Amino acid sequence: MLDALSLLPDDPILGLAAVCRADDNPKKVDLTVGIYMDESGVCPVFDAITQAQARLVSQETSKAYLPPAGVEGFNPGMQKLVLGENSTALADGRVSSIQAPGGCGALRIGAEIIQAASPGAKVWVSDPTWPVHIPLLGSVGLQFSTYRYYDAETHGVNFEAMMEDLKGAASGDIVLLHGCCHNPCGADLSQEQWKIIGDMAEAQGFMPFIDIAYQGLGDGLDADAAGLRQLAERLPEMIIAASCSKNMGLYRERTGCTLFVGKNAESADALLSQAKVAARRVYSMPPAHGALLASAVLSDPELTASWQSELHAMCARINGLRSDLVEKLQASTGRDFEFIRAEKGMFSFLGLSGDQVQALRDDYSVYMLGSSRINVAGVNARNIDYLADSIAKVL
Ligand SMILES: Cc1ncc(COP(=O)(O)O)c(C=O)c1O
Incomplete structure (x- = not known):
C-alpha cells in the first residue's frame, strides 16, 4: 500500500x-x-531568552504534560503583546487563546475552528501569499479565493484592486490578512487601508483571520500590530495566529498562539474549548520549552x-x-x-x-x-x- x-x-x-x-x-x-x-x-x-533558559534549566523539576491551553502565563502575555495593553476587547473579556506549535500550528488551529464552525468555508488569500498558507489551511478542508494585492509594476499594494476583489467576500467568508511585514512582498497596508478593510468586514460580514509572524520587525511591536488592533476593537469576531519564531528567535522551539476575539466572554470561552479539542485531535499538547521562555520574557520587566x-x-x-x-x-x-x-x-x-x-x-x-x-x-x-x-x- x-x-x-x-x-x-x-x-x-x-x-x-x-x-x-x-x-x-x-x-x-x-x-x-x-x-x-x-x-x-x-x-x-536573544540575550533575554538565554537568561530565561538558564533560569529554567536550573529550576525545572518536571517534564510532565502541559495543560491543553499551554503554559500558564503564556496566553495572557501573548494577548497583551498582540492586542495591546489597552485593548477594549481584552478588557471586555471577549478574548481567549491557546498556545500552539509555532505560527504554523496557530494557523492550523485557527483553520480547524473555522472548519468546525463552517465546513468548507471560503478563505480569501492575497495574491501572492506565503506558499504554506494554502496547504496548511486547505488540508483542513477550507476553500480558497484570491484577492489581488501586490502590483509588480508599482512595487506596492494595489489597494483599489484588493477592494474590488474583496467586494466579493460574503458573510461567512474569511479574509486572511498578513498583520505586518507581508511575506513574500514586504508591502503593507496603511492604517487608513486597515480602516477600510474594517468597514468592509462590518458591512459585508466577512471575518478577518490575521497571520502575524513578524510583529516587531517592521516598525516596532505596537506599530506592527496597529492594523489588527483596529479590527479587534470594532469587529465582533476574528482569529489571529501569532508566532514567536522571528520576534523572539524561538524558531525551532515551535512557539505560537491562536487568539480568538469573540462576540462576548461566553463565545471566547466556547472557542477556547473547541480549540483544546482540535489540538487534542491533531497533536494533543503543545511543546513546553519555547513557551516557558516566552512567558518568562513577557512577565519579567527586566527580561x-x-x-x-x-x-x-x-x-x-x-x-x-x-x-x-x-x-x-x-x-x-x-x-x-x-x-x-x-x-x-x-x-x-x-x-x-x-x-x-x-x-x-x-x-x-x-x-x-x-x-x-x-x-x-x-x-x-x-x-x-x-x-x-x-x-x-x-x-
Ligand atoms: C507569513 C508567515 N506566517 C506564519 C509563519 C509561521 O512561522 P512558524 O511556524 O515558524 O512560527 C511564517 C514563517 O515563515 C510566515 O512567514
Missing part, C-alpha cells in the same frame, strides 16, 4: 536553502529562508526590556539594510530600487525574471527564491557590494 506513494520534491524554499548550504563558493549569498541573520550571518539567540531593546536593534538593522541596498543597487544598476526602502520586514521582491534569478544562482552563487523574493536580513556589510554587482551583471 505505502509503495504507491511516490518520491516528492523537497519544499521549494527549504530545498533551495539546502542547495545553497552545499555550495562551496566562499562568496555565496543566502537570501532564501525567512530567518533573521545578524552581521556575521548567524541567527542569534522584557532586554528583549525589546534587542528586537528594536534588529528592526533598525533591517531598515538600515534596506536603505543600504537601495543605495548600492541604484549605484550599480542605475535603476530605481527605492521601493525596497518603503517595504517592511524581512522580505522584498527585487523584480528580477526567473532567468535572472537562475543566472544569479548559477554564475554568482547568490540564492533567492525564484520569484526574486529576498530575505533582507541575509545581507551584510561583507556581501552587499558583491550582491549589488552580481545583480547589476544579470540585469
Whole structure:
C-alpha cells in the first residue's frame, strides 16, 4: 500500500536553502529562508531568552504534560503583546487563546475552528501569499479565493484592486490578512487601508483571520500590530495566529498562539474549548520549552526590556539594510530600487525574471527564491557590494 506513494520534491524554499548550504563558493549569498541573520550571518539567540533558559534549566523539576491551553502565563502575555495593553476587547473579556506549535500550528488551529464552525468555508488569500498558507489551511478542508494585492509594476499594494476583489467576500467568508511585514512582498497596508478593510468586514460580514509572524520587525511591536488592533476593537469576531519564531528567535522551539476575539466572554470561552479539542485531535499538547521562555520574557520587566531593546536593534538593522541596498543597487544598476526602502520586514521582491534569478544562482552563487523574493536580513556589510554587482551583471 505505502509503495504507491511516490518520491516528492523537497519544499521549494527549504530545498533551495539546502542547495545553497552545499555550495562551496566562499562568496555565496543566502537570501532564501525567512530567518533573521545578524552581521556575521548567524541567527542569534536573544540575550533575554538565554537568561530565561538558564533560569529554567536550573529550576525545572518536571517534564510532565502541559495543560491543553499551554503554559500558564503564556496566553495572557501573548494577548497583551498582540492586542495591546489597552485593548477594549481584552478588557471586555471577549478574548481567549491557546498556545500552539509555532505560527504554523496557530494557523492550523485557527483553520480547524473555522472548519468546525463552517465546513468548507471560503478563505480569501492575497495574491501572492506565503506558499504554506494554502496547504496548511486547505488540508483542513477550507476553500480558497484570491484577492489581488501586490502590483509588480508599482512595487506596492494595489489597494483599489484588493477592494474590488474583496467586494466579493460574503458573510461567512474569511479574509486572511498578513498583520505586518507581508511575506513574500514586504508591502503593507496603511492604517487608513486597515480602516477600510474594517468597514468592509462590518458591512459585508466577512471575518478577518490575521497571520502575524513578524510583529516587531517592521516598525516596532505596537506599530506592527496597529492594523489588527483596529479590527479587534470594532469587529465582533476574528482569529489571529501569532508566532514567536522571528520576534523572539524561538524558531525551532515551535512557539505560537491562536487568539480568538469573540462576540462576548461566553463565545471566547466556547472557542477556547473547541480549540483544546482540535489540538487534542491533531497533536494533543503543545511543546513546553519555547513557551516557558516566552512567558518568562513577557512577565519579567527586566527580561522584557532586554528583549525589546534587542528586537528594536534588529528592526533598525533591517531598515538600515534596506536603505543600504537601495543605495548600492541604484549605484550599480542605475535603476530605481527605492521601493525596497518603503517595504517592511524581512522580505522584498527585487523584480528580477526567473532567468535572472537562475543566472544569479548559477554564475554568482547568490540564492533567492525564484520569484526574486529576498530575505533582507541575509545581507551584510561583507556581501552587499558583491550582491549589488552580481545583480547589476544579470540585469
Ligand atoms: C507569513 C508567515 N506566517 C506564519 C509563519 C509561521 O512561522 P512558524 O511556524 O515558524 O512560527 C511564517 C514563517 O515563515 C510566515 O512567514
